[in-house]
Amino acid sequence: MLYDLNIPWSPTTSPADLARTISFASSLGYTVLALNHTITPPIPSQITNPLPKFPSHSTTATPPPPTGTPSQPSQQQQQNKQPTILHRATVTLSDPSQNYRLPTLALAYDILAVRPTTEKAFQAACLSMAEPSLISLDLTQHFPFHFRPKPLMAAVARGVKFEVCYAQVLASSPSTSSSASGGGIGPPPDARARATFISNFASLVRATKGRGIVVSSEARGALGLRAPNDVVNLLAVWGLGSERGTEALGVNPRGVVVNEGIKRSGFRGVVNVLEVGGRESDVKKNQQQGQGQQQGKKGKKQQGGGAGGGGGGGDKGNAQKRKTPDEGGDGAQPTVSKRQAKKLRLALKEQEKEAS
Template identity: 45%
Template sequence: MFYDLNIPWTPTDPHLPRTLAFLDDLGYSVVALNHTISGKLPAILTSAIPDPPLPPKDLPRNRLEIKRRVTLVLTETYQNARLAELARAYDVLAVRPIDERSFQLACGSLDCDVISLDLTQRLPFFFKFKTLSEAVRSGKKLEICYSQALLGDSTARRNLISNATQLIRASRGRGLLISSEAKTALGCRGPWDVVNLAAVWGLGQERGVEAVSREARSVVVMARMKREGYRGVVDVVFGGEKPAGLVGEEKKNGEGKKGPGKVDVAGNGQKRKADVLGEEGAADGAEKPVSKREAKRRARVARDAAQNDSSIEAAKAGADTEALEKG
């Protein structure tokens, strides 16, 4: 399966149906529509991309799987506090640093899926292996977009080739993701053409195939685990709850009685008291079990009663002896 996780999306894009159909013909299985946010985040974070993004008649005939992605341009530090809320509204969360400080922050502490750089610009910093390895070790992917090298001007093409070569050399070919970022179908290329283009930039063929298949798939899977699982590790698929109709039938038939300490499945999930055992024991003629406190109290009462009886008997014996002496 081949992935293209960066297709720019706008609400009024007349070229989007044709672009998706062309990507489907090229052999891609999963495509992500990208919505870019720059500046202050809205108060209510919801997905701007509808689901489905297009009417059924405009979707590709092979039913191309379409994901929703958001790219946040890192301009201010206050945006980082709402990244988790923003990630829940989309399938993939990407950040785009603009300077060295934001790039180091994205590679380090920010919880994101993809680090996307505008490689058509002359970057004010150099890529370092230590910084990139920290991002790769935490599961983040570094994205290279190739459409500007095909449709851009000479300056953009020169900067993209230079930055992509430097990024491949500094990362040693690990943790890379190749996307198109094509606004029209003219900027899209087939998966094997992308692999050959990356080989020209210095990325090995095996790493190039992983950049459009396995690495991209890991982005989608890990993003889903973060949203639906617990800390990206545990995914609760089915908790074993009984259907409501089955529970109602058990109540009606008198089934599902529990002993002390058992969970009440038909009710609120709390522990039932031991009065059920008393009802069942009454039918069998058995006594209700005595608690430790009650047993101690009964022993103390019996001991006090025995002491009282012994004192009464001693008094009677003394009275009889005195009567005999007087007689």
């Protein structure tokens, strides 16, 4: 499965443009998309999710026409198949000491991400913040700090991923909106912004060793999207290997979605564990072993009862207490301890002295 966790949405986005972007992303092979709503503090106390709702999976229930080959899906099924649509919120983070209401905001969306703009906010997002599972970076901007391996690897160990958006190189600044026709991506960025993006991306790959990177589009139109193979090749040119690039489109974003789902379905890290039924052969084998053990116990009980009846002892049987040598059951002399033997010798010596 391929993921694109950043399809920007704003109140000015037309439904036709959004539907066209989603349809084109689905045709490129992306099966899970996330509509991103960027929120700038202050966050209101009453939080509502304004993102439009789409059906997660909708496939036609009618069978394909008999004229088509059975191995090829019909054109109607391809058109009716829709990707899974998630809702995401991205909070611009500048001062971590402020109250951003992140726990309340996380309950209203499927995915919560932060976009730090200062070194203090970046350190807090990497080391201490528990609500966001994704740190989104605008690599076209010049950061007032460097990407150091220690905080970044600590974030990767915690399960936090770093998002890189390739449309930032293809499109202009984020304030530029799409054209009225719904397909444009705006004029290309200048050479300085492109060089800054490549430099920041190389520093990020060097600090994380290519781990924990999620690649999204952040495309404001259908023309800003790229096919998965093109994205992997583009990342390889920028310094990320093809294997890590494939993980950035599949495994890593899937981990973000799964972790966010566990946070909302579990309670304090407790997850229900369901018993899985075994194979039929294993179940029959265990039943046969249990029946054999029960039959063995019954046979032992019957043997014990027969031995007790033959001895004439009634219910004593094998449970009769064994007599010790001290009790004299077999006529043997009782044993004498060393202390008692020493006392006897001393007593005999005293008697001999008195007699003499």
